Amino acid sequence: MSKIPVVFTFDKRIIPASAIAIKSLIDRAKSETEYDIFVFHPDVSEKIIREFEKMLSGSRHHITFTKVAKDRFKSAPKSRGSWQEVVYYRILIPELLPQYDKVIYSDVDVLFKDDLSEVYATDLDGFEWGGVAAEVNSANAVGHKYFPENTHEQIFWSGFMLLNTRYMRENGFIDRCFEVIRKVGERLKFFDLDTINIASHGIRELPLRYVALQSLFRYAEFAGMPEYIHLKNLYSDAELSAAKADPAIVHYAGKPGKPWHLKHPPADYRKYMDELPQGLRKYTFRDLRKKLFNKF
Incomplete structure (x- = not known):
């Protein structure tokens, strides 16, 4: 049995999406894969924690919730919306999981489509972490903010990370x-992404299939994707097609919004929404309001 530690960070505002991400993760696990799941959070109630434990009961997988003090990032910039202190919690993974030398981190606005044992086996010798390249790092960056302090050739998404925690x-x-x-x-825009890209030593590039953006599946032509303007400088259309044909993780970043805010979410995501335990x-009211005014 191969035990793979996977970390998610979320708060009480995004419980359904987090449950769907975790359920799809274990649904796609190979018979020899055992996930040791960790959730770092500021405010998830004991009642909700029990619901997650119930969802995993009877499986070979395990879930642990760890509360993180909000004041750890009291000096860090944050917003009133989605970008609160919880986005920084992934930075603490090496400290909070000293028992592991390699750990996977994933955002929760995702749907897992494949087992993670292959990517977990990636050799990170000499690298701090592995991630998927988002854009060429230059002063002409259009999808992300350029920082002269970032010395990497590419800007990497922080929504899926394979961390060399040792x-x-x-x-x-x-x-x-x-x-x-x-x-x-004061200059940070995408708080965790910018911080981690600037701070990191070597970053190993992972295949695009681990951050298969939802727009890959919504446009008949890749050129119609909002992200194509910067993705085309990193990936050929053949590489985009390969990620679309065999995604490991679908990431619901960008337009038209999070699937739980859509009137007509993708069928595979909708299935998980419909099967989600009532508890x-x-x-949230914000979820319902966004869905009401969403045209998709």
């Missing part, structure tokens, strides 16, 4: 992230 602990990754927040904080269908 390397991170040995080389002061967390301290470097807090130093970036202190020095660059985990905790949609």
Whole structure:
């Protein structure tokens, strides 16, 4: 049995999506894969935690919830909407999981389509983490903000990360992230992404199929994708087609919005919404309002 640690970070505002992500993760696990799932959160109730534990009961997988003090990131920039302190929690993974030398992190606005044992086996020797390239890193960047402090050739998404946590602990990754927040904080736009890209040492590139954007599946021609303007400089249309044909993770970033905010979500995601245990269908007023005014 192969045990793979996977971390999610979320708060009480995004319970249904988080449950769907976790359920799809374990549904796609191979028979020899065992997921050790960790949730870092600021405010998930014991009642909701029990609902998650119930969802995994009877499986070979395990889930652990760890509350993180909000003041860990009191000096970090954040917004009133989705970009609150929880987006920074992934930075703490090397500290909070000292028992593991390699860990997977994933955002929760995703649907897993494949087992993660292959990507978990990626050799990270000499690299701090592995991620999917989002854009060429230059002053002409259009989808992300350019920082002269970022010395990497590419800007990497932080929504799926394969972390070399042993390397991170040995080389002061967390301290470097807090130093970036202190020095660059007022200029950060995509808070966690910008911080981690600037702070990191070597980053190993992973296949695009681990961040298969939803727009890949919504446009007949790739050129119609909002992200194509920067993706075309990294990926050929053949590579985009390959990610579309065999996605490991569909990531619901960008237009037309999160699937739980759509009147007509994708059929595969809708199936999970319909099968979600009642105790985990905790949609917020903001969710309902966004769905009401969404034209899709």
